[in-house]
Amino acid sequence: MLMLRPLWLLALLPLALLLWALWRRSRSDASIWNRLVDPHLLPHLLVGETGSPRRWPLILLGVGWLLLVLALAGPVWERLPQPVFATTSQRVILLDLSPSLNAADLKPSRLARARFEILDLLRVSTEGQVALLAFSPEPFVVSPLTGDAKTIADQVPQLTTDLIPVPGPRRTDLALRFAGDLLERAGARNGELILVTDDAGNLAGALEMARALQSAGHRLSVLAVGTAKGAPVPAAGGGFVQDATGAIQIARLDPEPLRELARAGGGRYLEAEIGDGDTRILTAGGALGERIDQTELVADQWREEGPWLLLILLPLAALAFRRGWLVPVVALILVLPPTPGQAVGWSDLWQRPDQQAARDFAAGDTQAAAERFQDPAWQAAARYRSGDFQGALDALSGLQGAETDYNRGNALARLGRLDEAVKAYEQALQQDPNQADARHNLDLVRKTLEQKRPPESQPDPSQQDDPQKQGEGTDQSQKDQEPGEQDSQDGADDQADGQGQGQSSSSETQAKADQNDQASEPDTGTADQQPAPSDHDGSSPDASDFGRDALKPEQTPDAPLDASGTAAASQNDQPSDDQPDRPGVAQSSLTPQEREQQEAMEAQLRRVPDDPAGLLRQRFLLQHLRREGRLP
Structure with a gap:
């Protein structure tokens, strides 16, 4: 015996608990009197009936529960063998x-409206076979009869x-003859033809073919596109098509010939x-000549016996x-009170907060991810x-390890605390000497610190008077000093004060600029970031030049997020020297000559004509050449 819905058997667990409780209760009642009275005297001393009749309602409840659950389980x-039926209709569009289909009396054009109508026809053609033909002077096969619309x-x-x-000129009669031959080759006995046009063309020939199709058991319907008011027909070279007198030709819809053609078909x-x-x-019911045939396939169908169990429940329910x-x-x-509502989203039922936060992180909503993350590394x-470097530093306070020290150094560098960043990078390298990212950032921080240190000797006042003679690597505090500001007696003290103020201003400005740079660029791990404005010369590196400073959590979210791509995205956020496919790294590693070659290649690719209809154009041409006998 099998169960069609076996999960309903889980409803037997409360029944098992009920039976266990009854058994415990009966044992406890019997044990009390057995401890007080001898067993052979107990039947004579007990007054009234035993507790068995009182247990009958619970026993009936248990039996009814069991039968109901078994019936629901199926x-x-x-x-039972079940024959398979299939709809064997054939429809040709x-x-x-x-x-004239380019006329714009129907917006955006008659042809565009016709394409929309065909898409609607294909959408409702869920069964049977359908084919699509295009025609004008000749018919062409876009797709033969197929079950895949x-x-x-x-x-x-x-x-x-x-x-x-x-x-x-259009030859509707040739298109109808070609469609009839297509149905005949497919063995269709009552096919359906749907003509989408704005003119009947050669009406006499089309009516003759429509009557022939009807006598063969097929049916022709007409879907007209256009209006009686009409519109000019655009010409291929610009302007509009003109008649023999030079007047602009107006394509108007004449419904009577098309209506007569539909009646004939x-x-x-x-x-x-x-x-x-x-x-x-057009596709309603059996009016299209659809036929349902029994195929040779036979499917097995289980006969469910659960309803018979419900008949046993009827006497119990009446009792x-x-x-x-x-x-x-x-x-x-x-009288049960309504269940109180809880602010629980659908995603809360299937994903933990860390998984939801990782999804937000991959989508770029880092602020929401920071609020949801419970894992400190990911937080x-x-x-x-999100640019909250102090918050990142606080989240890393309770973590240890080489990656943690590396990430801590990145946050300190962004905050302008370069001395502490150097120590953090050195600690990371002590634990993992092969960490190239930490060594790279450590070199940048050291270079920045060297440029901000005061020079050993007092600079020449004449050099200070002439800003053109200052070196590119001088501190910004020296640039801010006006000529003649320093006195020969207290010049050293003033210079030291100026350097201290300049260094503090440099740190603050650098931190703000880095935060703005970080907030404006979603990927901070690119190696070609432009340095943010800082107090020292742009030729020297600063905190915004850390090419591989994205934080790298030591662990990733749970595996279920890999299916949605979140974990993979977060792994890509971990920069390293082994990622040549990163856009910034690729650009920075190219020489000017290679970059020029790449731009030239992209320009050549842009010149390649984008012609998605080229395959259809060649297919129509081959059909035309075969029809003329110029191809086998």
Whole structure:
């Protein structure tokens, strides 16, 4: 015996607890009297009936519970053969690609509206086979009869009037004959043809083919696109198509020939409208000649026996109702208080806060991720990315390890506390000497500190008077000093004070600039970041030049996030020298000559014509050449 819905068997767990409680209660009642009275005297001393009748309601409840759960679980033990039926309808859609379809009396154009209508037809063609033909002077196969309408829908947007390889007037009769041959080769006995056009073309020939199709068991419906007011037909070289007198040709919809054509084919005539109401009318029910045939396939279907168990419950329910047991149950259900609402989102049921935060981190919402992260390493990474360097430093306070010291050094450097950053990088290298990122940032910080140290000798006052003679690596405090400001007696003290103030200002300005730079750039791990404005010359590195300073948490979120790409994204956030595919690293590693070659290659790629309809154009041309006998 099998169960169709085995999870319902979990509802037997409360029943097992109920039986266990009854057994414990009966044992406890018996044990009390057994301890006080001899067993052979106990039947004569007990007054009244035993507790067995009082247990009958609970026993009936247990039996009813068991039967109900088994019925809901769906017990089956017999297979029944079930024949398989399939809809074997064949539908051919004929799209007119004559130049008049470019008229814009229907916005954006008649052809665009026709494509929308065909997409609606394909959307409702969930069963059977469907084919798509395009025609103007000749018919062309876009897709033969297939059960996969999606493959046809992918080609519809590329259908334009310039795909037709030969000019000439539209031949609706040839298109109908070609569609009839296609249905005949497929063995269709009652196919459906839907003509999407704005003109009947050669009406006499089209009517003759429509009657022939109806006599063969097929059906022709017409979906007209256009308006009676009409619109000019755009010309290929610009302007509009003109008639023999030089007047602009107006393409107007004449519904009578198309309506007559639909009557001859035994189908319907509809005009295109916004929405899918017209296409649903065309594809409604059996009016399209659909046939449901029994195939040779046989499917097995289980016969469910659960409803028979419900018949056993009916006497129990009647007994419970007569004894008044159902009334308290119904009353209890009615007076139960409503369940209080809780502010729990759907994602809270399936993802822990760290997993939700990692999702926000991968999406770029680092501030929300910092609030949700409970893991301190990831919280530090999120705060660092959001520009809260002090918060990142606080989150790292309770962590140890080489990666933690490296991340702590990055945060200290961003805050302008370069001396402490040097110590943090050195501690990271002591624990992991092979950490190239820490060594790289350590060198940058040391260079910055060397440039900010005061010179050993007093600079020449004449050099201070002439700003043009100052070196590129001098401290900003020397640039701020005006000529003649220093006195020969207290020049050293004033210079020391100026240097101290300049260094403090440099740290503050540097920290602010780095924060702005960090906030404006979502990826701080690129090696080609432009240095933020600082107090020293731009040729020297500062904290914003740390090419590999993104925080790297030692552990990643749980594996379920890998399926959504969150964990992978966070791993990409860990910069290293082994990532040549990072945009910034690639740009910085290119020489001027290589960059010029890359730009030239991109320019050549932009010159490649983007022609998604090229395959259809070549296919139509090959069909035309084969039809003329110029190709085998």
